[in-house]
Each structure stands twice: as C-alpha cells, then as structure tokens.
Amino acid sequence: MKRIYVREEYCLGCRLCEINCMVRRSRSKKIIKAFTRERDTLQASLRVENTGPLSFAVQCRHCTDAPCIAACITGAMRRDPQTGAVVCDETRCAGCWSCIMVCPAGAVQRGREHKVVSKCDLCMSENTPVCVVNCPNEALVYEER
Ligand code: SF4
Numbered sequence: 001m002k003r004i005y006v007r008e009e010y011c012l013g014c015r016l017c018e019i020n021c022m023v024r025r026s027r028s029k030k031i032i033k034a035f036t037r038e039r040d041t042l043q044a045s046l047r048v049e050n051t052g053p054l055s056f057a058v059q060c061r062h063c064t065d066a067p068c069i070a071a072c073i074t075g076a077m078r079r080d081p082q083t084g085a086v087v088c089d090e091t092r093c094a095g096c097w098s099c100i101m102v103c104p105a106g107a108v109q110r111g112r113e114h115k116v117v118s119k120c121d122l123c124m125s126e127n128t129p130v131c132v133v134n135c136p137n138e139a140l141v142y143e144e145r
C-alpha cells in the first residue's frame with residue numbers, strides 16, 4: 001500500500017503540513033475561517049518534531065500488524081479494505097484510549113471536540129494526502145515501497 005514517508009533532510013520545520021492538515025479537518029475547510037472561527041477545535045493528525053537543526057513530521061505509519069487495531073475494545077479501529085489505511089470509526093470509539101497507549105509512534109491523539117480519538121486517515125477522499133501536496137520542500141512523499 002502507499003504510505004507517507006518523511007525525508008527529514010529536506011524538512012524546514014515550517015509546519016505547513018500541520019496547518020494544511022488542520023484546515024482539511026476543519027468544518028469550513030477554509031484557512032481564514034478555520035483560524036478565526038474554529039481555532040479552539042483545530043487539530044492536525046501529524047506533528048512536526050524538532051531536534052536541534054533536524055525536523056521531521058510524525059504521523060501514523062499504517063502498520064501492517066497494527067497494535068492499535070489489536071488493542072481496540074470496540075472494533076472502531078480498523079483497516080480500510082480499499083486503501084489499507086488504519087482508520088477509526090468515530091461512531092464506535094468508546095474513548096478508552098487503549099490505542100493511544102499502544103501506538104509506538106504516538107500517532108493517535110485524543111480528539112479536541114469529542115471523547116473519541118483523532119488520527120491520520122491518509123486523506124481518504126483525496127488522491128494524495130494534503131500534507132504531502134502542500135509541503136514546499138518535498139520533505140513528505142506518498143508512495144509504495
Ligand atoms: S496508529 Fe500507531 S499503531 Fe496504529 S497503525 Fe498508526 S502507527 Fe501503527
């Protein structure tokens with residue numbers, strides 16, 4: 001399956017991936033409206049880590065043998081049969097945070113609006129995830145390896 005891979009040597013630490021992810025996940029999908037009217041609920045599904053001069057984006061690895069799926073007590077965390085992405089069905093999520101505790105990448109977060117988890121879904125409705133499309137330095141690639 002296609003996954004997002006990081007080329008940390010090209011990452012500028014500009015956080016445009018985080019911003020574009022927040023906008024895509026906002027209600028308005030418009031950057032100005034999102035950052036003025038929805039500021040309290042904006043949430044990105046990835047985070048940029050900085051260590052000295054090195055920076056890189058961290059997001060779900062869509063693990064082949066995903067610990068979060070095994071740990072989920074309701075079956076909310078599942079693999080999408082079409083894309084292979086690990087996704088969370090928010091209507092089934094009980095907010096027990098088991099997936100957060102077992103994820104080795106720290107890629108699952110508590111949702112800011114409801115007591116359900118929030119995670120990367122590889123931008124299921126898009127051809128290419130918006131973080132990859134909007135990275136100005138091609139530090140993120142979406143490919144099969
Ligand atoms: S959320 Fe964590 S454990 Fe689950 S597939 Fe993604 S990286 Fe793997």
Ligand code: SF4
Binds near residue numbers: 021024119122123130
């Ligand atoms: S793939 Fe989409 S949802 Fe996932 S981090 Fe990138 S922009 Fe956000």
